[in-house]
Amino acid sequence: MEDALLLALQLLGATIRVATPLVLAAFAGMFCERAGVVDIGLEGKMLAGAFFSAAVASATLNPWLGLLAGIAAGVALAMVHGFACITHNGNQVVSGMAINILVAGLAPTLAYAWFQQGGQTPLLPSQARIPAVELPGDDALAGVPVLGPIYRELFNGNNILIWVTLVLVIATHWVLYRSRFGLRLRAVGENPAAVDTAGLSVAKLRYQALIVTGVLTGMAGSYLSTGHGAGFVRDMTAGKGYLALAALIFGKWRPGPTLFACLLFAFTDAVQVRLQGVVLPVIGVIPVQFIQMLPYVLTVLLLAGFVGKAIAPKASGIPYVKER
């Protein structure tokens, strides 16, 4: 009983740690897609955030400067995306993909030239990493049967960015549905012509949304390389940007369901690590690859309308041209 509880808690703890960058990236995607800009470049922005955070943190031994650098990288790439798609009405999918390919090359290229460690940054010492929050009272609760383990596994010792993400999730919900900016953001993603008629700048709103996207993806990258990990390694996002996109669609572009989708995907990942090589009754060993592809299969099924209906913001993916 005690063991089962501990196992469940460890799984949930791992879920939270894996979910954090997913949540950040998916919510980043939510801001720009709700504003009508499709961004499949989440992956690239995250990777850039991860690299520049680790590079700056490694050079200055200051994780906060690293975080800032990661955010700056995310925002800069988001602005490139905006320049191509909003200012020049370029193809959003092509632009996002170009950014992914560019960063997949640029990060290791710069790492290779700057650190001479085969496309990685050096291992970060603990003072250069974004710290975990040690909550008080761990000792006091240690002896308490159920509460103690829950406190230790799920609450204590989480990275600061995990708590920040939690706050951001709530803030996002509030911004999208309760603030004037959120109303306009959603309007510009559904019917930009109406927003334009109301005297608001469609381009400006979309750029603002992309800034938020850049900040959040940069943070996601920072978490990967300086919070969860201790340095940048080649291709360290490993498709998390696309997974976040899948979660965003699975969550039907809404904060609550998207958070749930991220947690679900992260949970399958946490379970997957535990299930490797375990023989289950009846089914036998499930190959890891089948668990790994689960989120993608779920997303396809959802898009096919077999699991509810996914309706994207109406104007997403379409450049806004005045007076067509």
Added chain:
Amino acid sequence: MLLSGSGKGQPGAVPGWVGYALLPVLNLVAAFVLSGLVILVIGENPVDVLSLLLTEALGYPEAIGYTLYYTTSYIFTGLAVAIAFHCGLFNIGGEGQAYLGGLGAGLVALALTGWPWPVVAVLAILASALFGAAWAFIPAWLQAKRGSHIVITTIMFNFIAASIMTWLLVDVLIRPGSQSPETREFDPGVWLPSMDRALGWFGITIPASPLNLSFLWALACCVLFHLFLRRTRWGYELRTVGRNERAAVYAGISPARNIIIAMLISGALAGFVGVNEILGVQHRVILNFTGGVGFVGIAVALMGRNHPVGIILAALLFGVLAQGGGQLSFEYPTINRELVMVIQGLVILFAGAMENLFKPQVEALFRRRGSATAADAATGGRS
């Protein structure tokens, strides 16, 4: 919808070659200038690096062989993306379709040990087409019948393909007793002959390189692509759906049917990458042999303006980048293979997403000249 911004039907004094040649070249120059900046940041001389890149890609016969080997795969994926574009679809799934195509070609080669290579080659071409098309069919069917956005579903199918292939190679097809996830090597008798061997039969000697007979098949595909699109009723229907779906419906053309046909052909073309890579070069099915060809195909199709001749030229450009860029790391200790991806990314960004970057300025330039000599303006082609 996806190809908006080409400015079709716009009356103007701007000659056609500006859109087809000048703007792409300007975009390319911009991409290379930025690549030069990256090289400068690394601490090398951009001019030296880029000229070495060209020499290593085109400077001697062996290098040209390698370049054309990369070009072969890029022609296949470029055509794959282009045919989908002509039907108004964006096929990002070339990567997964090529991966599955390689599986098809590989299974044929594994099964037919001892058969003459021409038979194996034909069957492998069919199998890779079948596997690639099958992998494209599901997203196509979902798009046509359920309205699922094909960009997202094909991205997801790339990941699903990668997982399935990893599973197959790790657990099922792996050579018994082997540690690395790959199949056994095919019998040398069924390999698709390399170009140096094939030309050797005619008494022509060229240096050995991975370039193989699938290059000729790629060129044949370009011709077939053109004939299909421009000379058959099916091609006409397909382009009509791409241009204006509602008009197509009024004309009695079924968009759903054409979406599926376009994606089947697209998947088959992407699948041919497997013939080049698996049957022609690797001679076994290995992990991740596609290495991004599906994505480069998008850039190739965009730069080539979805026309076979343009696609060959664009594929050649990306072949030069792949081969020349790959060689740089031997000369420069600070540069590794990934620099190629930087240049690729910038070329895609400028030639694809920002294709209209210089358009207003260039058009304004021509208009000013045009208004001075009105006669020139009257003879100007479509923009």
